[in-house]
Amino acid sequence: MTFGARVFSAIADRGPFCVGIDPHGALLRAWGYDDDVAGLERFALGAVEAVAPYCGVVKPQSAFYERFGSRGVAVLERVIASSREAGALVLLDVKRGDIGSTSQAYADAYLDPASPLACDAVTVSPYLGFGSLTPFVDTARKHDAGLFVLVATSNKEGPEVQEAVAGGRSVSGTMLDHLRRLNADAVPLGSFGAVVGATLEDDRGLDLAFNGPILAPGYGEQGGTTADLRRIFGAGAGNVLASSSRGVLRLGPDPVAMRDAVRRANDELRGLQG
Ligand SMILES: O=c1ccn([C@@H]2O[C@H](COP(=O)(O)O)[C@@H](O)[C@H]2O)c(=O)[nH]1
Numbered sequence: 495m496t497f498g499a500r501v502f503s504a505i506a507d508r509g510p511f512c513v514g515i516d517p518h519g520a521l522l523r524a525w526g527y528d529d530d531v532a533g534l535e536r537f538a539l540g541a542v543e544a545v546a547p548y549c550g551v552v553k554p555q556s557a558f559y560e561r562f563g564s565r566g567v568a569v570l571e572r573v574i575a576s577s578r579e580a581g582a583l584v585l586l587d588v589k590r591g592d593i594g595s596t597s598q599a600y601a602d603a604y605l606d607p608a609s610p611l612a613c614d615a616v617t618v619s620p621y622l623g624f625g626s627l628t629p630f631v632d633t634a635r636k637h638d639a640g641l642f643v644l645v646a647t648s649n650k651e652g653p654e655v656q657e658a659v660a661g662g663r664s665v666s667g668t669m670l671d672h673l674r675r676l677n678a679d680a681v682p683l684g685s686f687g688a689v690v691g692a693t694l695e696d697d698r699g700l701d702l703a704f705n706g707p708i709l710a711p712g713y714g715e716q717g718g719t720t721a722d723l724r725r726i727f728g729a730g731a732g733n734v735l736a737s738s739s740r741g742v743l744r745l746g747p748d749p750v751a752m753r754d755a756v757r758r759a760n761d762e763l764r765g766l767q768g
Contacts, residue, residue, distance in 0.1 A: 497583075497615055497640030497685040498677070501707050504550030504583050505735070509760030510767070512585065512709070513545045514739025515554040515573055521740065525747045531565045534558075537746075538573050544749035545742065546580035548756045551614075551735055553709075556588040571610045584613040585642065585709065585735075591619035594626055601633035615640030617689060617709070621655060624672045631676060631686070640685040640707070645669045646698060648691025648712030657698065670704050677705040683733060690726070692718025692736060697726050708734045714741025720762050731766040 517537045519529040525540075527533030538554070546552055554577075559570035570586075577584050590600040603609050604616045618630050620643050627643070634641050645666045646656050656666040663671075670688060677684025684706040693712035702708065708727065712718040713736040720736075727734050738759070745751040 496638050496680070497634065498680050498683040498706065500583055500614065500638075501551065501640065501687075501735070502683040502733075505707075505733070508548065508550035508582075509756075510732075510735055510763045511549055511756055511759040512551040512553050512735040512737040513541075513549050513742050513756060514587070514711070514737055515541050515552055515577075516739040516743065517541075517558045518740065518743075521743050521746075524744070531562050531569065534562055534566060535569045535572070538569055539576060540747055540749070541743060541752065542573055542576045542580065544746065544752040545756050546577040546582040548753055549582055549760070551583045551585050552577045553585045553587050553737055553739070555739065556586055567611070574611065574613050578614075583615070585615045585617070585640075586611070586613045587617045589617045589619050589644065590630075591622050591626060593622065594629055597626055598629035598633070601630045605630070605633045605637050605639040607637055612637075613639075615642060615685075615687070617642045617644065619644050620669050620672075624669060634685060638685075640687060642687040642689050642707070642709045643669055643673060645673075645688040646690045646694060646700060648693045648710075648716055648718070652691075653698075664698070664700075666698065666700060670701060673706055674704040680705055683707060692716070692722050692726070694722075694726050697728075702727060702730045706733070709737055710734050711737045714738035720766065723763070724766055727766075734766070736763055 522529045522533045559566040676686040687707035689709045691712040692710040
């Protein structure tokens with residue numbers, strides 16, 4: 495089954511709320527753990543156990559594991575495996591993008607099922623030119639995996655690059671044109687998604703009808719609300735994964751508090767679906 499079909503079912507079956515598994519040092523300490531590899535493992539696997547059975551997609555942020563070197567990456571491998579065992583899709587937030595030959599190695603690392611880091615989808619950066627992502631696109635197609643391309647990110651610095659105009663078109667608009675082409679004719683949904691922040695002050699005139707999933711980070715901790723999602727995405731909100739990391743993880747280590755937060759968010763977000 496393609497990633498697009500899997501994420502479509504995941505949203506329908508479990509809801510559109512995506513939990514980020516981001517082991518910030520401050521959160522490890524708030525949970526009563528040391529900011530070391532043992533604390534990382536207890537925190538990350540505890541969070542997965544609490545939320546992965548209840549949400550369609552989890553989104554570990556690779557940086558928080560990489561900061562501990564190879565032992566941290568080994569924890570990330572366990573986070574990916576445990577989340578999938580709990581029935582959640584894993585979107586690894588790793589924002590890769592490089593010249594094509596290097597992109598192929600990244601794609602093999604994250605999308606080839608033979609890799610210990612293989613997951614369902616990854617975030618990628620198109621700012622070396624969308625064509626530099628071709629190895630990711632081909633590898634995703636080969637293994638029924640997915641991509642989420644940075645289009646309009648949740649941080650305030652993004653517009654400097656993303657809203658620059660080239661050839662009479664904004665850079666973000668051009669990225670969506672590429673995604674529209676990649677997802678053409680896919681049913682029920684294409685596998686090539688966009689990252690569009692839940693914090694955008696307006697919809698920037700983006701044509702978000704590109705037949706793919708949208709990851710909306712910035713929901714919760716960064717200020718994005720369900721009303722913002724309705725304002726930004728309108729009728730397209732049905733394919734939006736609203737993502738929050740610290741907003742849920744702050745409630746731990748109590749698994750019931752985290753699980754209930756996932757349920758509440760999913761109930762609220764389901765109201766956006768047409
Ligand atoms: O535009 C983007 C793209 C990715 N992120 C990532 O999402 C989470 C947000 O965490 P919160 O604790 O919910 O703020 C984090 O991993 C970011 O790297 C983003 O924020 N904006």
